[in-house]
Amino acid sequence: MKYTYLGRSGLRVSKLCLGTMNFGVDTEEKEAFRIMDEALDSGINFFDTANIYGWGDNAGRTEEIIGKWFQQGDGKRERTVLxxxxxxxxxDDNDGPNGSPGLSAYKIRRHLEGxxxxxxxxxIELYQMHHVDRNVNWSELWRAFETAQLQGKIGYVGSSNFAGWDIAVAQxxxxxxxxxxxxxEQHKYNLLCRLPELEVLPASxxxxxxxxxxxxxDGGLLAGNHRRKSEGGRRSSDEKRLEKHRKQLEEYAKFCDELGEPEDLVSLAWLLANPAVTAPIIGARTLDQFKRSLKALDVELDESAMKRIDEIFPGPGGDAPRAYSW
Structure with a gap:
């Protein structure tokens, strides 16, 4: 397994991150346990979740499954960067009006305890703000995070879905x-979504x-979904996006065939080759899907391959300073 530092911290994490969004939703508890066991056995020590996973009235269910897995012992908690x-x-009715989406010292304290x-x-090794809340003063937030750190309840603080300037202000x-x-910074970033290269990646x-x-x-679009016939359960929005990018995806599929590697693994390998990236999140629903994703670590993309991928999926205009030059 390949490891890297989490930003400028001294914490070392695996180059792939296990995403748990499906646990308790599309993935039943026993299968989730098998996936987490396999992750640790494979050397993946970085697990990502969120308090709302399980969704709606089931919010918190995913964290509960992970907690039950930790209680099996055998060093599971100690070996996991959570x-x-x-x-x-x-x-939670007890949150009252403070339960609505947003950030506050109240939410950091109460939701952390939950x-x-x-x-x-x-x-918790890494406690992340799922979104930015520009209505809240950073003095309030940093004081609350600092208190949690001094109490030993969290190690580091991370952000998610922040703009480049939000990151700059926070720092x-x-x-x-x-x-x-x-x-x-946890951000949507893939071959079909390269806008973060303008500001979020350089700022980070x-x-x-x-x-x-x-x-x-990108929801399976970069995993060969366009090769399959339309499924009855597929959302119309997915169909529209597939049709919008079909020409690119077919060209990409042909290129991956020439490489002798499947599209999903090449997509992950492309992210792993970016020095700004710590670890892409693998949101596997099944153990087989998870095992397949591990193979991305063995896919090497040379300079010509990276250039060809850029031709198929052009970036947003190059490095940010040049992109803003006239």
Whole structure:
């Protein structure tokens, strides 16, 4: 297994991150246990979740499954670098008006305690803001995060779905308080979504954040879905996106055939080759899907392959400074 540092922190994590969004939804508990067992056995130590996973009235279910798995012992908790997120509505009547989506010192304290209870642990390595809340003062947030760190309940703080300038403001405020600040940004980034290359990736690199891409296969579009016939259960929005990108995807499929590698593994390998990326999130629903994704670590893309991929899926205009030059 390949490992890297989580941003400018001293924490080492695997180059692939196990995403648990499907646990308790599309993936039943026993299968989730098998996937997590296989992850640790394969050397993947970085697990990502969120307090709202399970969704709606079932919010928290995914964290509960992970907590039950930790309780099996055998060093499972000790060997796991655990990341979770907060921001959303946990559908807890006791939250009252403070349960609505957003950030606050109240939510950091109360929702952190809820996650710790469900996860059956006393600490979380990486505590992430699931979205930005520009109505809240950073002094309030950093004070709350600092308190949680001093109590030993969280190790590091990360962001998710932040714009480049949100990252810059957060880091400036943290520096003024003498804090490390953010160590990671979780962002949608893949071959069909390269806009983060303009600001989010350069800002993250310059300010010491590791990038954790979510939806690395863009809902399956980069995994060969266009080769399959339309399925009755597929959403119309998925069909529209597939048709919009069909020409690119067919060209990409042909290129991957020439490489002798499947599209999904090439898509992951392309992300792994980016020095700004810490670890793409693998959101496998089954053990077989998870095992397949591990093979991406063995796919090497040379300069000519990377150039060809850029031709098929052009970036947003090159490096940010040049893109903004006239």
């Amino acid at each position: 990341a979770t997120k907060m921001y959303g509505d946990m559908h 996650s710790l209870k469900r996860l059956q642990t006393d600490h 400036g405020e943290a520096k003024a308080r003498g804090m490390l600040g953010l160590v990671s 690199q310059a300010l010491g954040l590791g990038v954790i891409p979510w939806s690395p296969l």
